[in-house]
Amino acid sequence: MEEIIQRRTVLSMPEEIKIQGAGWGALPSQEIRDISPAGVQDIVEKIRSGVRRSLMLTPDEYGEEGYLMLESSPDLIFLQIWDAEAEIAWACFDPELLDSDEEAPIEPSDGQSVFPLKCTMKDRELAAKCVEWYAHTCEPYPGMEWLKETF
Numbered sequence: 375m376e377e378i379i380q381r382r383t384v385l386s387m388p389e390e391i392k393i394q395g396a397g398w399g400a401l402p403s404q405e406i407r408d409i410s411p412a413g414v415q416d417i418v419e420k421i422r423s424g425v426r427r428s429l430m431l432t433p434d435e436y437g438e439e440g441y442l443m444l445e446s447s448p449d450l451i452f453l454q455i456w457d458a459e460a461e462i463a464w465a466c467f468d469p470e471l472l473d474s475d476e477e478a479p480i481e482p483s484d485g486q487s488v489f490p491l492k493c494t495m496k497d498r499e500l501a502a503k504c505v506e507w508y509a510h511t512c513e514p515y516p517g518m519e520w521l522k523e524t525f
Contacts, residue, residue, distance in 0.1 A: 376523045379464070382516040384507075392512045395432035399483025400443065404428075414509045422502035424448070428483035429505060433512040442508040444501060445489060447480045451501045452489040455514050460524075464514045465493040466501070467521040493521060 391414055396406035406417065420426040421444065429444040430437070440457045453466040468491075476491040495501065500518055507515040514520050 376521060378467075379514075379520040379522045381519050384515070384517040387506065388510045391509055393431045393433060393509050394435045395430075395437060396509075397430045398426055399428040399445075400430050400487070401484055404430075404483065409509070414506065417509070418502045418506045421505050422498055424498060431505065431508055440512070442505065444505065445480050445482050445487070446501075447478075449496060450478055450480055450491075450494040451496065451498065452478060452480055452494050453501055453504055454493065455508065455520075462525070463523045464520040465523070466495040466504075466518065467493050468495060472521075 389411075391409060391411060393409055396409050396417065397404040398406060406413070408416070417429065421429060424446070427446040429442070431442040433439045438458060440455070440459070442453070442455045445452045451466065455464040471492040471494075474490070474492045478489040478491045478494045480489050480494075482489070504515040504518060507513070
């Protein structure tokens with residue numbers, strides 16, 4: 375079942391980093407070793423500027439509890455959060471494309487994934503805020519609307 379989760383009040387950014395794993399894509403060879411506060415700020419800036427187009431953050435070392443996945447092209451961003459325990463996925467979305475069945479023209483870091491066009495956005499600044507919030511909380515950023523799907 376899909377539902378739209380409305381934007382909520384954003385509290386101050388917690389200081390603690392909660393993620394245990396990170397990579398510049400979905401493959402193990404793309405691991406990011408520095409997930410210190412300075413390392414997270416570097417990750418956020420590379421997403422904000424578009425220097426890096428793929429990212430995977432995980433709350434546990436092996437990604438078994440869930441993840442944040444970001445894949446992008448020069449103009450589109452796919453951003454999804456998966457909570458394995460609750461079996462819930464949150465995705466960014468374009469309200470004008472919610473009825474679309476098209477695939478987004480995004481080259482995946484794993485070479486095979488396909489992303490729904492309806493689950494894309496164009497705002498790199500907002501994507502960077504979502505990445506930073508997730509690194510600190512392992513939760514969806516409350517300052518954005520999400521398409522939530524329960525399995």
